[in-house]
Amino acid sequence: MAYKRQIDRLPIPPKDAKVHNVTCHYCIVGCGYKAYTWPRNKQGTLTENAFGINLGEQQAADGTWIAPSMYNIVRQDGKDVHLAVVPDKDCVVNSGLGSVRGARMAEARPSYVTGTQQQRLSDPMMWRNGVWQPTSWDDALDLVARVTARVVTQGSEDDLVVSMFDHGGSAGGYENTWATGKLYFESMKVKNCRIHNRPAYNSEVHSTRDMGVDELNYAYKDYEITDTIFMIGANSLETQTNLFLNHMVPGMRNGACFVSVDPRRTVTINAAEEVAGKENVLHLAINEGTDMVLFNALFTHIVDNGWVDKDFIANSTFQGGEATPLDDGHPAGLGSLDYALDACRTSLADAAEICGVSEADIAKAAEWIAKPKDDGSRRTCVTAYEKGIIWGNDNYRTIGALVNIGLATGNIGREGGGVCRLGGHQEGYYRPSDAHVGRPAEYVDQLLIRGGGKIHHVWACDHHKTTLNASEFKRVHKRRADMVKEAMDYAAGGTREQLVDAIVGAVNGGGLFVVDVDIIHSQIGHNAHVILPACEANEMNLTSMNGERRLRLSEKYMDPYGNSRPDCLIAAGVAQNMERVLREMGNEAYADQFKGYDWQTEEDAFMDGYNKGNPEVTYERLRAMGNNGVQEPVSGYADGKLIGTERLYTDGQFTRHGREDKKALFCAAKWRGWQAAGKAREKETHKYWINNVRANIFWQNQFLDQDIDFIQDRFPYPFIEMNEEDMAEEGIAAGDLIEISNGNGATQGMAYPTDTAKRGHVAMVFGSPAGSQGNVVSPGVNELVLPDYKHTWGNIRKIANATPRVKAVSFKSKEYRSA
């Protein structure tokens, strides 16, 4: 039976409710919301309320409404208050639309009164006497600093491994990336670090940057005025929901056609067909991993037909052959159009053969992307890509091959253009230089697996759910962490010095001391020895930018849960304790490196970091800019407003690579089949392609969703979409618990019959706490340590019949069709 909220009325915010600007802290789009808070014993009326409308009337479609998920009771300045977080109609990003993720922000807050999110960490915890015991910040930070200081001074900073977010929004933002960056890249020079979703500290899109093109170069409004939306490896209706609904749909209503490259038919393609008509939608359902061949054929066809922007190429792109040779840091050479085309040249026939789509469809795509209109005017095209190729085969060359098309057609830096990644989280990166990390960066997961590193500081990352080769990673990480737990157990009752001695002894014998900073007790947190509770956006002020570089201040409206703290202040606490402990150790010079963290608030961290590089931008000014904020880069401040930049490269000067000539480079993206080690063989020896996909209902790895009944009722297990004939062949019925296995490991989920799934293709939702797809992903990466999560092959068997809970779930098609 479907989950019933059994809520049939809600409190009404009074006219004098406090109103706070909120940017949704989940996906890259960053929808605007307004948070209303008011005292527990007050309420508005049907006619006198914060919305200024008559709530006694049925509101029209798109009208103002507080859904039960938008309501909660939270603590503000020590008092319980009502909270309603409602989509903001005046925000240009979402125009009042809420997503199934963001419209649950209120419900996803920890509440002592309504009992929501009681999984949130309230106090630091330490492994003590065989369990995690709550303790004080002073006690926890002291142990972290003593162990860390001892290990890095006895050995080196290379013994400290750090996993840390690099993004904005949830568990990130300029305040928090700055503070962690200052700690690990300025006070220390930690080299062995990685990011939340990949096993090294590196860009996800090296090639576009090396070509001079920042990956977020357009404005969302470009979708509304373009001729063609060219989407690759993305499912925006699910993963950038209101970008699709509020910008792409209007674009298609204005006449844009839609080209999608994806081996899988998605709800995005279905919705595009509903909006634009099937005749204006082209789905290139290519063979998995062959995107580069398609792009090269499009590039070739466009150039050969003369559909290029000659002036743009002459004025804005490099002319002299090779500019950057292929080497260890560059998996492809970069240079002029002709130079690149030599490597990329691919006929329609060859592409059709390799990609498994018709020549006619490839030619049609090229026309929709680049063929000038009948009056000779140029065609505009927005190119948008995401994980399908970022986590795909041969990341560097594939993304480079795609950007080639945008450069050849002059569709970057112009209205209705842009070649952009769609994004996952928001952005919010402001850190000291990471040049010491090197390129290629260390493959940190493999370092840990082979016994490297002695301390692991983990910031809001749950590799157990989200990394590749996760089965092995989890086994080794646990074994090494357990060595330290055992040493700590034996040191029970001893002094701090004895405890530190025991831990250091264990890590010198192959153990790993794990410090986990998170908002919940995560799966990797089960290996932690010290757990430090962080808070989220709106429990602190937080700044981030979205996928069109729109910077907003999302305001604090409630207290951090329990004794949790903003990550930036936790980083400051680590630094201050490092300084103190190092002085005690007599290491004054090293201690001095940890000065400069005397912050009282997150705003202090913002001023110490982002503001120093962008002196025009302050909290006060951002607050005044509201939910529309300002698009970065900010160029000034006048008439009470920050002045931003609607789109990049309007002057045709490309700068992301740092070249003085400001010329964009083309990528010599030569096809070489399966790039990552082991992929080709895995494909040959297993029956099913295991695609790694997302679902709109979950945010990231479900860290909050796992405690929300509405969500878990819908998908009690991770869904695995399968063709029904494949299911019949394997003796699998809808909802049955199935196992996917290969030489890398095994994972599980529930079979979801899908009539649009091709034979031999299955699509498993990523990052589930009840079955990690990463368990079966091989350790193969590209030259710059970018993983290929998308290409995994395995065999499937049934584990168990659908449980009673699963039997109540709907297994109908996810595709809307008008009746």
Add this chain to the structure above:
Amino acid sequence: MSRCNKMVDLGRRHFLRGGAIAAAGAATATVLPAEQARAASGSALLDYPANRLGNVADLAVNEPVDITYPDEDSPGILLKIGHAVEGGVGPDGDIVAYSVLCPHKGWLMSYRADDKSLNCPGHFSRFDCEAGGQQIWGHATQNVPQFTLSVDDKGDIYAEGASDLIFGRPSNVL
């Protein structure tokens, strides 16, 4: 089905310009008689009206009937599924009723007989009438409100409550 299809067409025309009330009013032209009752105040629970939505004998399998509940501004459907479902009433345990205002943004949804689902033309959300109104896929943060039904000795079907908050109101009973 034709009736519901018309309702969708009306919905498209009216809701695209935000005319929910007009659309709901239009929908009521085909509605079975409903007796209105007023909520009492002072109780912990809302007092829902007990409205007669129809009679078991009037329903054919998989042919939804337009209703309104708890008042004429809140459109819904009364539906005989054809097999027993949880929450179903009547001799076959298969009669259910749902709000048809999408709990995402309040657009008027249409019934698709081929898979017994409610579908929102606004943003493509879908709800399963055979699974208690569970959102199959969509943007709503709740399942579609299901109306609590009872059947008397004469086969008259009454609605007397709702499982979830209906879009566009702070209280199901205004």
